[in-house]
Amino acid sequence: MAISTCSPQTASWLDEFPARIAALDDSHLRRRRRVVRPENGARLQVDGQSMLAFCSNDYLGLANHPALIEAACAGAQQFGVGAAASPLVSGHSAANEALEHALATFVGLPSALYFYAGYATNIGIIPALVGQGDAIFSDALNHACLIDGARLSRAQIHRYAHADLAALDEALTLSPARRKLVISDAVFSMDGDLADVPALLALCERHDALLLLDDAHGFGVLGPQGRGCLAHFGLSGANASPRVLYMATLGKAAGVAGAFVAGSDALVEWLLQKTRSYIFATAAPALLASALHTSLQLIEHDEWRRAHLNQLITRLRRGLAERLQDSAWQLGASLTAIQPLLIGRNDEALAVMEGLRERGLWVPAIRPPTVPDGTARLRIALSAAHTEADIDELVQALGELAVARQPADALG
Structure with missing residues (x-):
């Protein structure tokens, strides 16, 4: 059988990628990875340069804790490195089983299921x-994994304006679907506000x-002892609702890896039976x-970490x-470890990020499509590993850059 090929006169769609990448450059939307190594405290070696980092989600400073490293090594000695199979075959270890029980108890819900990744x-x-014929109601600023999960379900998706409960109420009222699912971030990842x-x-x-x-x-x-948003609002333990699925x-x-979902025994059992990203993937090691x-244990007992972070x-x-x-720059209303500083234009946000990098500070510039057009920002992430001197250094640097770049400061 002859294999058809494109004629020399017909351009292949594969030839479009260099131009499409160049378009990303023109819009200041091309991303690049950095090679990092941890140093002491909140410092990272970034592409060989030692930098004070305000980019990590390691909010309690546990990712390099010696006790976690020791526990991981002990686990490797006992169980090996890889799980080697999906959880429903032979990948569900005694350590994973015990962790699920501990997680359910920690967040005050009946059952939990441990996954290898949050996105999955x-x-x-x-x-x-939910599926075809059902309805999903999604906050406009939800994380991409919630958005993609909704699309994969094939249910009808109703997207309501961020935190607009009146709009959500109306959409729920008008929906004829028998099965309705409301999905929302608890702390929104780019704005830091709480649902x-x-x-x-x-x-x-x-x-x-x-x-x-x-x-x-x-x-x-x-929440008390870091038990999460449900405990923060008094909705866990005896006050837990069977209508809540907590992820x-x-x-x-x-400070480690993976994710979990917790809820009623029936909901978690259903998810174990029907979640394809759990059934058909190798279990977490x-x-x-x-x-x-x-x-x-550290989250529960090291209250000083949360107290220091809040300070x-x-x-x-x-x-x-x-x-x-x-300055025209706007600091978001967040009271969490995520502090967004809205700059506006993509190129300006990148320029401020570069100005900080030259001063030995790493704060990422977040641009569309992660955030809406015209709201490019610095996403300042704080950690219990930071010191007060670290905060003062960042504040001083941003103040200097705000003065230096004042003529260019304009949202939009």
Whole structure:
């Protein structure tokens, strides 16, 4: 059989990629990776340069904790390095089983299911819960994994304006679907604001809907002993609702890797049976589960980490309010470890990032499509590993750059 080929006169669509990459450059939207190595505290070696980093989601400073490293090594000695099979074959180790029980207890819900990654969790559990003929109600600023999970489900998607509960109420009222699923970040990853979880739950109660909360940026940080957004609002333990499905990642404040979903026994059992990203993927290695056992203990008992982090948040916000009062740059209203500084244009955000890099500070510039057009920003991520001196250094540098770049400061 002859194999057809493009004629010399017919350009292949594969030839378009260099021009498409160049278009990214023209729009200041091309991303690049950096090669990093951890140093002491909140410092990273970035492409060979030692830098003070404000980019990590390691909110409690646990990612390089000696106790976690020791636990991971012990887990590797006991269980080996890889799980070697999916959880429903032979990949579900005794360490993973024990971790699921510990996670459920920690967040005050009946059952938990441990996944190898947060993105895989949400893109898998949403299609397992709803499908064609059902309805999903999604906050406009939800993380990409929630958005992609909703699309994969083939349910009808209703996108409501960020935190607009009146719009959500109306959409729920008008929907004829029998099965309704409301999905929302708990702490929004680019703005740092907190969803009104009690109000969301009240709407779900009123409209017979299920509420899926992604607490990736709240677990370990919010609530008593870092037990997450449900504990923060008093909605865990005896006050837990069967209408809530709680998801959180374990590679941020917990400092390791993976994710979990927790809820009623029936919901979690259904997800175990029907979530394709759980059933058809190799299980998370047991050595990570071993490290996470230790991480949970540190999260629970090291209250000083959250107290210190909150002090740093207050110090940063006060400092920037003073230094940027005459600047067009806008600091978001976040009270969490995620502090967005809105710059506006893509090129300007990159220029400010570069100005900080020249001063030995690494703060990432976040641009569309991660955030809406015209809202490019610096995403300042704080950690308990930072010191007050680190915060003061960043505030001073941003103040200097704001003055130097004042003529170019304009949102839009």
